[in-house]
Every structure is written in C-alpha cells, then in structure tokens.
Amino acid sequence: MPLLEITGLTQRFGGLQALSNFSCCLEERELAGLIGPNGAGKTTVFNIVSGFYKPTEGSIVFNGKRINGLKPHQVTAMGMARTFQNIRLWNTMTVLDNIRLARYAWLNYGFLSAVLRTGRYRRAEKAIETKAREVLEIMELTEYAEEFPKNLPYGLQRRVEMARALAGNPRLLLLDEPAAGLNSADVEGLIRHIRWIYDEFKISIWMIEHQMKVVMSLCRRLAVIDFGCTIAEGTPEEIRRDPDVIRAYLGDGAL
Ligand SMILES: Nc1ncnc2c1ncn2[C@@H]1O[C@H](COP(=O)(O)OP(=O)(O)OP(=O)(O)O)[C@@H](O)[C@H]1O
Ligand SMILES: [Mg+2]
CATH class of the missing domain: 3.40.50.300 (P-loop containing nucleotide triphosphate hydrolases)
Structure with a gap:
C-alpha cells in the first residue's frame, strides 16, 4: 500500500x-x-x-x-508536515519557540490549550523542550535558538522551517x-x-x-x-x- x-x-x-x-x-x-x-x-x-x-x-x-x-x-x-514556498515562520517568537510551539501543536492540536498551559502541558513541557533542542541540534541550528527568524539569513530561515516541520515527527x-x-x-x-x-x-x-x-x-x-x-x-x-x-x-x- x-x-x-x-x-x-x-x-x-x-x-x-x-x-x-x-x-x-x-x-x-x-x-x-x-x-x-x-x-x-x-x-x-x-x-x-x-x-x-x-x-x-x-x-x-x-x-x-x-x-x-x-x-x-x-x-x-x-x-504529514510541510514547508512553504514563501517562508511562514512566527517572526515574533524565537527559533526555539517556533519549534516548541510546533511540537505543542502536534501533541494536541489545540493551539489555545498550548498557550493556556494547563497542568498536562506543564508536565509535558520538559519533554517538548528536550525534543525541540534535539531537532535544532540535528539541523545545526543550536546557536540560533534564541534569535528571531526574521533576523536570520534566508538560508537559515529555510532550515528553521524544516526543523519546525520535523518537530511533529x-x-x-x-x-x-x-x-x-x-x-x-x-x-x-x-x-x-x-x-x-x-x-x-x-x-x-x-x-x-x-x-x-x-x-x-x-x-x-x-x-x-x-x-x-x-x-x-x-x-x-x-x-x-x-x-x-x-x-x-x-x-x-x-x-
Ligand atoms: N488560491 C488560488 N486562487 C486562484 N488561483 C490560484 C490559487 N492558487 C493557485 N492558483 C493558480 O493555479 C495555477 C497553479 O498555481 P500553483 O501555485 O500551483 O503553480 P506552481 O506550479 O506551484 O508554480 P510556481 O513554480 O510558480 O510556484 C496558477 O495559474 C495560479 O495562479
Ligand atoms: Mg509553487
């Protein structure tokens, strides 16, 4: 199949x-x-x-x-995950938060719940952070974790977008x-x-x-x-x- x-x-x-x-x-x-x-x-x-x-x-x-x-x-x-022809990153968040939020969204696709941080999310938070950092490491982006995507060169933004797509396994x-x-x-x-x-x-x-x-x-x-x-x-x-x-x-x- x-x-x-x-x-x-x-x-x-x-x-x-x-x-x-x-x-x-x-x-x-x-x-x-x-x-x-x-x-x-x-x-x-x-x-x-x-x-x-x-x-x-x-x-x-x-x-x-x-x-x-x-x-x-x-x-x-x-x-299924995707990237876009015109990069669509969350520019008001750091690179790390872009990846973390994608992971949150994938774990429970209630974006709002992720932001509201219920007890369940607090418990999952550590695991999410670890996974996000792992993806950044794999994509050779660790040194840019605290940067805002819009301040990065285009090639790096594309890589962040791929990392974000990968955050949801x-x-x-x-x-x-x-x-x-x-x-x-x-x-x-x-x-x-x-x-x-x-x-x-x-x-x-x-x-x-x-x-x-x-x-x-x-x-x-x-x-x-x-x-x-x-x-x-x-x-x-x-x-x-x-x-x-x-x-x-x-x-x-x-x-
Ligand atoms: N939302 C939309 N509303 C109206 N027309 C659309 C829409 N999306 C795509 N089109 C039209 O459909 C056709 C195919 O567009 P598409 O974006 O899929 O092409 P593409 O093969 O990706 O091209 P490119 O290599 O330039 O990215 C084009 O004529 C485009 O203008
Ligand atoms: Mg196209």
Whole structure:
C-alpha cells in the first residue's frame, strides 16, 4: 500500500483549471520530486494534500485513510508536515519557540490549550523542550535558538522551517521549493541536510523544486507536471532525456 495515493485530482479556481485529473503515488521511504514550469499546479497539489485547499474532484489517501476535506492541523496530526514556498515562520517568537510551539501543536492540536498551559502541558513541557533542542541540534541550528527568524539569513530561515516541520515527527515531509532564494553554498548545505533528514528520520520526502541540481541529486523518482497534468514520470535520468519534458520545461540546453 502506498503511503500517499492521489487519484484524479482536479482543482478549479473560478474559470481556471489548475489541476486536471492529476494522479500520483508515493511509497513509504521514498524521496521523490515534483517539477514543472511556473504555474503548472505543483503548489496546488501540496495545498490540497496538506488540507489547505479542498479539491474540486479526486481522492487523497494517506497511510490508508482518505484525507479529503480534513483541516491542515488534522493532516499534520496524521503524520504529514510541510514547508512553504514563501517562508511562514512566527517572526515574533524565537527559533526555539517556533519549534516548541510546533511540537505543542502536534501533541494536541489545540493551539489555545498550548498557550493556556494547563497542568498536562506543564508536565509535558520538559519533554517538548528536550525534543525541540534535539531537532535544532540535528539541523545545526543550536546557536540560533534564541534569535528571531526574521533576523536570520534566508538560508537559515529555510532550515528553521524544516526543523519546525520535523518537530511533529512526520512520516511524510513535503518541501515546496526548499532551494528558492539560496546561494550555491547554501544549496550544498540544503542537499546535505535533506539527505541527512531522510537517512536519520527514516521518513518519506516529496519535494517541489526548480533547481535541477537539487532534485537530480536527491530524488530517485520524479513526476513532471504541466498545465495541471502529468506529462512524465521516471528516474532523473529518464526525465532528463524525455522529449516532452525538454520541450515543456527543461529546454534543449538545460542539462
Ligand atoms: N488560491 C488560488 N486562487 C486562484 N488561483 C490560484 C490559487 N492558487 C493557485 N492558483 C493558480 O493555479 C495555477 C497553479 O498555481 P500553483 O501555485 O500551483 O503553480 P506552481 O506550479 O506551484 O508554480 P510556481 O513554480 O510558480 O510556484 C496558477 O495559474 C495560479 O495562479
Ligand atoms: Mg509553487
């Protein structure tokens, strides 16, 4: 049974058809990529899968359960975490508090209860702090624990966002353009961190990414989407040579 099974997904926004009968599967422990031109519908797939959009048609089964129509926090609680194309961190809180709050939210998805600090949360607090610091350590962020995300360079903010996603022990991590806006040194670091997360946490990762270096070096399997439809699926090698993909996305001299 696949970890994630998307079948016949269609999404309309008014007159615009962002996805047309899109289907895709992700197995347990896969590290796969979703690529394609701007506006192809990639983020829309992630927004539907993670509960931010309700699809016009189609079905999403995660870990054997149909998750259509669930709210984002319910999907998170089932073991799916994500990052955003435009970083969404809580800028008025420190890096450590960003991770802690994500952990609170995952343990009991009542954000309010976490803030109100009932007896149960006080008891859990120490464990949460320990886990948060552990994630920071793994992501090489310990020295920034007391900083505010907005004061950090972009590459570090992206890493904090990944750390926050990991705070909830996900089985599946969705990364929406993790390399966007990074310089080449940061991209090298990012590849290292993603590989590390994949090996250490033993999870599945599905990423959207325009930087071919990142997807080609990390992903074993890629799906290519154009105008809301899958135009190719295969290994990075197959995708690199696929005439439809070259025509629609990569261009002749791309690789
Ligand atoms: N909430 C929305 N309301 C209306 N249109 C939307 C909405 N979200 C996405 N779209 C449209 O759906 C299409 C697909 O957008 P999407 O963000 O999924 O593309 P993408 O493949 O992620 O592109 P990019 O590589 O630029 O991030 C675009 O035409 C976009 O303008
Ligand atoms: Mg996008």
